[in-house]
Amino acid sequence: MIDTQTGFEVHGVRGRFNAAFFGTIGPLLERDLRPHKQRVFADLPRTVVELGAGVGANLGYLPPGSTLVAVEPNVPMHRRLRAAAERHGVHLDLRDRVAEHIDLPDQSVDTVISSLVLCTVADPAEVLAEIRRILRPGGTYRFVEHVVAQAGTPTRTLQRVLRRPWAWTFEGCSCERDLAGALRGAGFARLDLEPYRLHTPFVPFNTQLAGVAHA
Numbered sequence: 001m002i003d004t005q006t007g008f009e010v011h012g013v014r015g016r017f018n019a020a021f022f023g024t025i026g027p028l029l030e031r032d033l034r035p036h037k038q039r040v041f042a043d044l045p046r047t048v049v050e051l052g053a054g055v056g057a058n059l060g061y062l063p064p065g066s067t068l069v070a071v072e073p074n075v076p077m078h079r080r081l082r083a084a085a086e087r088h089g090v091h092l093d094l095r096d097r098v099a100e101h102i103d104l105p106d107q108s109v110d111t112v113i114s115s116l117v118l119c120t121v122a123d124p125a126e127v128l129a130e131i132r133r134i135l136r137p138g139g140t141y142r143f144v145e146h147v148v149a150q151a152g153t154p155t156r157t158l159q160r161v162l163r164r165p166w167a168w169t170f171e172g173c174s175c176e177r178d179l180a181g182a183l184r185g186a187g188f189a190r191l192d193l194e195p196y197r198l199h200t201p202f203v204p205f206n207t208q209l210a211g212v213a214h215a
Ligand SMILES: C[S@@+](CC[C@H](N)C(=O)[O-])C[C@H]1O[C@@H](n2cnc3c(N)ncnc32)[C@H](O)[C@@H]1O
Pocket: 022, 026, 051, 052, 053, 054, 055, 056, 057, 058, 071, 072, 073, 074, 077, 097, 098, 099, 100, 114, 115, 116, 117, 120, 121, 122, 173
């Protein structure tokens, strides 16, 4: 069902499945992603905007007592996200919105973060434009995302073959996005990009990109 206010399609069953999936598998994914997150999410300020915060995978990177402005339109995630914020001692300012339309003023934010979100948003270029709009000059967008594999590789073939069931299961997630290209086209002042590969059974997900985009 499309939420008429946010424009986000909330799936009753798959929304709950994904909330439970990320609640359960999240710690396993976290084990693989942690070294990359530790680099890009180091020294976060006391107020951070997170896009697609899910069930709170990144709360542990925020100092206790800090504020997370979480832009998360998927209502089935909200209960777990609230509970996780409480456990981590993080003040949660939850915005039931899509990242294509963030309700924050221009140049009002120092840091935006995301993990595994640009693969799922409806329009990554629009989201990157929103990030640039809300960041102050010198502010940073820090991310850990999964991306399309190099053409001609077995991983790329698998991404192509599995793209439909993958997108259906994970509520629109694409394992075929050239996010490095999207970031380069987004007009940031500087980009530090770090491509890497995971070795998990979720092969289409193994080609990854972490980095910092400077406004
Ligand atoms: C794969 S999950 C990742 C969740 C979390 N960031 C993590 O690392 O576990 C993708 C998240 O993006 C959210 N999402 C999907 N479309 C979105 C949009 N247009 N704007 C903001 N968040 C969105 C989903 O609801 C979901 O929480």
